[in-house]
Amino acid sequence: SQQGEEDPQALSIQEGENATMNCSYKTSINNLQWYRQNSGRGLVHLILIRSNEREKHSGRLRVTLDTSKKSSSLLITASRAADTASYFCATDARTNAGKSTFGDGTTLTVKP
Amino acid sequence: NAGVTQTPKFQVLKTGQSMTLQCAQDMNHNSMYWYRQDPGMGLRLIYYSASEGTTDKGEVPNGYNVSRLNKREFSLRLESAAPSQTSVYFCASSVPGLASYTGELFFGEGSRLTVL
Numbered sequence: 769s770q771q772g773e774e775d776p777q778a779l780s781i782q783e784g785e786n787a788t789m790n791c792s793y794k795t796s797i798n799n800l801q802w803y804r805q806n807s808g809r810g811l812v813h814l815i816l817i818r819s820n821e822r823e824k825h826s827g828r829l830r831v832t833l834d835t836s837k838k839s840s841s842l843l844i845t846a847s848r849a850a851d852t853a854s855y856f857c858a859t860d861a862r863t864n865a866g867k868s869t870f871g872d873g874t875t876l877t878v879k880p
Numbered sequence: 881n882a883g884v885t886q887t888p889k890f891q892v893l894k895t896g897q898s899m900t901l902q903c904a905q906d907m908n909h910n911s912m913y914w915y916r917q918d919p920g921m922g923l924r925l926i927y928y929s930a931s932e933g934t935t936d937k938g939e940v941p942n943g944y945n946v947s948r949l950n951k952r953e954f955s956l957r958l959e960s961a962a963p964s965q966t967s968v969y970f971c972a973s974s975v976p977g978l979a980s981y982t983g984e985l986f987f988g989e990g991s992r993l994t995v996l
């Protein structure tokens with residue numbers, strides 16, 4: 769069973785707009801990670817946020833974590849056509865530590 | 881620095897055939913993983929190895945076996961392939977050698993397997 773679930777499944781925006789995608793999970797976690805996957809490629813790590821952290825930034829990316837709601841969000845600001853990809857959250861559950869589980873992803877399309 | 885290398889990139893099998901997917905990493909990572917990704921879905925963990933000499937089942941281990949040959953290499957074997965095993969397989973590695981948490985995962989480019 770999937771621990772993390774992304775929402776929305778698909779998102780289409782114009783270049784320059786912000787993109788927000790969400791991840792919900794079911795059990796307590798050690799950390800949560802976000803990954804990007806370009807079509808036909810492997811996954812690339814974007815950012816890791818630990819359970820005792822509430823927000824992290826990396827360039828145009830901002831990740832928040834609300835452990836009380838068991839949810840996280842990924843914000844991509846000033847999106848570019850090159851941001852077109854699928855985005856996945858991965859959770860490292862405390863009861864299943866060391867075995868990150870992935871959601872089904874959000875497919876982001878950024879139109880030039 | 882090649883990172884994580886998987887071979888082969890593409891493979892077509894007939895039902896009942898066997899094959900081994902190879903994975904090697906050159907980052908001196910302790911942990912290695914095999915995931916499968918079905919169309920439009922996320923990754924599901926097949927097996928993982930927290931350190932050389934140890935392996936553990938993931939979410940979908942049935943029909944697969946693994947070998948952690950040494951610190952660099954982690955192979956995945958399909959003994960008798962079935963159409964349900966048609967998927968894209970990803971190998972990944974990460975630094976931690978502990979079963980207590982997952983660090984940043986570094987992925988290979990995937991092996992696309994079709995079972996007829």
